[in-house]
Amino acid sequence: MLKQPIITVKNLVKNYGDFKAVQDISFEVFEGEIFGLLGPNGAGKTTTLEIIETLRDKTSGTVTVDGFDIDTQAGEIKKRIGVQLQAAGYYPSLNLSELIVLFCGLYGVEKSAEEMLAKVALTDKAKAKYKDLSGGQKQRFSIATTLINDPRIVFLDEPTTGLDPQARRNLWDLIKEIRDNGTTVVITTHYMDEAEVLCDRVAFVDGGKIIGIDTPDQFIDNLVATGFERPKQVKAANLEDVFINLTGKEWRG
């Protein structure tokens, strides 16, 4: 299968004054994949994503999203992407159903709130306020808001931070479902187990540079081929498996 780039970043540079946050990075994201940006705090992941999302100016370089140039066609790009913002603020007096209606109005699209909430398994919370949701439900709701305009690409910045193991796994299922329905997903995460099960390809960013880009499987195989061995034999299960096994895996978070 021929892979088509849906995002192309070439020689991207971002300086904050004298500080070089993004130093000449180039990469492509393919249509229909879950692409992970991984790296330590301050590596430049959020800066890079926000430039692609047309939310932040770049210093130099070129970026195209679904064939549109961020310099001259930002409006077209905005129409085609969904962005999950960290710590999004929602009108506190509105319930989830009303918030979806509000978002539909902002995007100028007609969608049923029930359909959008059903996509993220929040049908029974239609009348609830955002602040009364659990952490996992909040994340699912904010993902629903990114899907309202039927985006070609969704951007998720650390979507599972602070969630319990079940809520994380439920969210992984949801993100894979979004990909399987044809939407490209770009995600940042600090959890390598998450990147390993979720991402089709990952890029490691450090000090504003991309230091590797490949499938998780290939990265691991390459490391093993160098003779790398884990210091201790790993057990067939870990404590997270025990947690899931004891508490079940159904939606409830």
Ligand SMILES: Nc1ncnc2c1ncn2[C@@H]1O[C@H](COP(=O)(O)OP(=O)(O)OP(=O)(O)O)[C@@H](O)[C@H]1O
């Ligand atoms: N508006 C700004 N002004 C000055 N420096 C900034 C600004 N925004 C980000 N930076 C700096 O740029 C660097 C990259 O930040 P960025 O938020 O892109 O990193 P990140 O990889 O997303 O980190 P994290 O994993 O912590 O979210 C950091 O050193 C940060 O302090």
